[in-house]
Amino acid sequence: xxxxxxxxxxxxxxxxxxxIVSGGIDPGDAIPQEWTLCERMGVSRTVIREAIKSLAAKxxxxxxxxxxxxxxxxxxWNHLDPDVISWRARSDESGQNLIxxxxxxxxxxxxxxxxxxxxxxxxxxxxIGEAWEEMDRTAGNDVEAFLAADIRFHTEIMQATGNPxxxxxxxxxxxxxxxxxxxxxxxxxxxxxxxxxHEKVLRALVDHRPMAAHxxxxxxxxxxxxxxxxAIQKTADANEDHRSTPRDG
Amino acid sequence: xxxxxxxxxxxxxxxxxxxIVSGGIDPGDAIPQEWTLCERMGVSRTVIREAIKSLAAKxxxxxxxxxxxxxxxxxxWNHLDPDVISWRARSDESGQNLIxxxxxxxxxxxxxxxxxxxxxxxxxxxxIGEAWEEMDRTAGNDVEAFLAADIRFHTEIMQATGNPxxxxxxxxxxxxxxxxxxxxxxxxxxxxxxxxxHEKVLRALVDHRPMAAHxxxxxxxxxxxxxxxxAIQKTADANEDHRSTPRDG
DNA sequence: GATGTGGTATTGTAATACAAATAGGTTTTG
DNA sequence: CAAAACCTATTTGTATTACAATACCACATC
Numbered sequence: 001x002x003x004x005x006x007x008x009x010x011x012x013x014x015x016x017x018x019x020i021v022s023g024g025i026d027p028g029d030a031i032p033q034e035w036t037l038c039e040r041m042g043v044s045r046t047v048i049r050e051a052i053k054s055l056a057a058k059x060x061x062x063x064x065x066x067x068x069x070x071x072x073x074x075x076x077w078n079h080l081d082p083d084v085i086s087w088r089a090r091s092d093e094s095g096q097n098l099i100x101x102x103x104x105x106x107x108x109x110x111x112x113x114x115x116x117x118x119x120x121x122x123x124x125x126x127x128i129g130e131a132w133e134e135m136d137r138t139a140g141n142d143v144e145a146f147l148a149a150d151i152r153f154h155t156e157i158m159q160a161t162g163n164p165x166x167x168x169x170x171x172x173x174x175x176x177x178x179x180x181x182x183x184x185x186x187x188x189x190x191x192x193x194x195x196x197x198h199e200k201v202l203r204a205l206v207d208h209r210p211m212a213a214h215x216x217x218x219x220x221x222x223x224x225x226x227x228x229x230x231a232i233q234k235t236a237d238a239n240e241d242h243r244s245t246p247r248d249g
Numbered sequence: 250x251x252x253x254x255x256x257x258x259x260x261x262x263x264x265x266x267x268x269i270v271s272g273g274i275d276p277g278d279a280i281p282q283e284w285t286l287c288e289r290m291g292v293s294r295t296v297i298r299e300a301i302k303s304l305a306a307k308x309x310x311x312x313x314x315x316x317x318x319x320x321x322x323x324x325x326w327n328h329l330d331p332d333v334i335s336w337r338a339r340s341d342e343s344g345q346n347l348i349x350x351x352x353x354x355x356x357x358x359x360x361x362x363x364x365x366x367x368x369x370x371x372x373x374x375x376x377i378g379e380a381w382e383e384m385d386r387t388a389g390n391d392v393e394a395f396l397a398a399d400i401r402f403h404t405e406i407m408q409a410t411g412n413p414x415x416x417x418x419x420x421x422x423x424x425x426x427x428x429x430x431x432x433x434x435x436x437x438x439x440x441x442x443x444x445x446x447h448e449k450v451l452r453a454l455v456d457h458r459p460m461a462a463h464x465x466x467x468x469x470x471x472x473x474x475x476x477x478x479x480a481i482q483k484t485a486d487a488n489e490d491h492r493s494t495p496r497d498g
Numbered sequence: 499g500a501t502g503t504g505g506t507a508t509t510g511t512a513a514t515a516c517a518a519a520t521a522g523g524t525t526t527t528g
Numbered sequence: 529c530a531a532a533a534c535c536t537a538t539t540t541g542t543a544t545t546a547c548a549a550t551a552c553c554a555c556a557t558c
Contacts, residue, residue: 007540009542034508049509050299050302050541057330057332065509065510065549066550074416078417080414081327100414107364257511293513294513295511296510313540314520316520316521316539
């Protein structure tokens with residue numbers, strides 16, 4: 001339990017959820033029964049049961065009387081749930097998860113940008129524009145603020161599609177950008193080349209040119225993917241020769 | 250409450266969830282407090298609280314002491330959760346939701362098919378092939394079985410991408426196909442033209458031709474979308490002139 | 499040996515009591 | 529009179545106990 005959360009139930013949810021998603025318990029296998037969890041975690045059965053309900057609602061587990069509570073097949077997990085995404089990110093040693101995240105973005109975001117270019121209202125375009133301006137302002141100095149603005153830029157585009165089924169994709173975007181920041185452990189100046197790439201997308205959206213928006217978004221994502229792949233490759237190489245720790249950042 | 254569910258908690262979850270998603274309570278507003286719900290639904294506080302935890306885990310609501318439990322902004326809802334999708338479908342008078350579902354499929358599935366064409370293992374291809382054979386067998390006679398096979402066909406393709414973030418899309422596919430079946434209220438023979446369109450996708454997957462898979466999937470979805478749009482337009486027309494019911498199909 | 503039957507362990511539901519947090523009003527203070 | 533500190537009442541959070549419902553397992557019965 002990293003930091004203390006708002007209430008006991010949330011702590012248990014994150015503890016159990018993290019263990020399940022990171023592969024501590026195989027699908028089909030049962031998690032410890034309620035009383036065992038009560039004793040192990042030092043909380044009442046009320047808390048344990050409410051936590052189990054939360055995890056069940058995310059598709060991770062399923063309880064039946066007498067049979068116990070079993071982990072459901074991974075296909076049934078709500079992989080776009082913010083918590084599930086964060087638990088998955090926590091146990092991503094190899095960077096494989098980050099690769100999947102960016103891959104998914106490549107598949108979805110270009111088309112979403114095209115739809116946004118067709119439909120975005122003026123207020124939505126303004127919001128996207130503001131996010132870009134914030135990126136422009138913070139690029140080169142404040143990495144954290146740049147990250148937040150970057151996430152907002154892409155999230156607002158998902159909203160601007162006018163299709164609610166795109167909103168969960170925002171969770172993937174956030175996780176992807178955060179994880180890639182950690183992996184590429186970039187310096188403030190590294191953000192600068194990203195600004196014109198985003199500007200191209202913004203222009204296409206404002207001009208209501210779907211094709212241009214699609215292509216601009218895709219090339220931006222391909223660029224990001226390339227950088228990530230290179231960084232992962234580098235850390236993998238570094239891990240191979242035991243302990244050289246190339247902390248050139 | 251359509252049919253009685255496995256336990257009380259699930260009943261409450263579906264009752265409350267349905268009311269929230271269908272717009273019965275606006276985002277930012279509070280739902281009735283726990284004891285009120287206990288009395289209104291005739292269950293204990295234990296059940297109500299566990300139901301609330303479930304809905305909170307799906308992103309619909311958020312509780313704080315004293316402040317009550319409020320409905321979160323719709324952006325935060327897990328729109329790809331099976332339950333949320335079904336509640337949304339239940340309150341789709343205009344067919345607008347069905348249009349959004351198919352739109353989302355058009356944005357995601359072609360790219361997913363391309364990825365599947367690159368990566369699908371032989372066993373995955375076999376599963377997709379079996380689903381298609383089932384479609385071929387049932388087309389023209391058993392509408393229900395055809396629907397199930399159709400869902401399986403598309404779901405297996407999502408799995409074959411090898412990227413877990415695509416699995417929740419399967420929920421959209423299922424809901425979309427079910428809803429479109431209801432709207433177009435088709436006869437068994439209407440399924441027959443769909444078979445060769447799916448076969449084209451299958452062939453492209455087996456031959457590992459991403460571009461072809463992409464295009465075949467897209468044209469299939471465009472075809473389906475056209476039929477749906479026509480059916481919705483027709484029912485809308487029928488509703489406008491009160492009771493003429495132009496049953497020329 | 500197959501089938502039915504009951505015991506038993508585990509989750510499901512109810513009820514009660516108290517703790518913690520906080521919105522909103524009340525008092526105190528400048 | 530305004531603002532800040534402080535109460536208080538209300539609502540969710542947690543603990544405890546008890547019992548109901550269910551499904552697995554072993555035993556008994558035919």
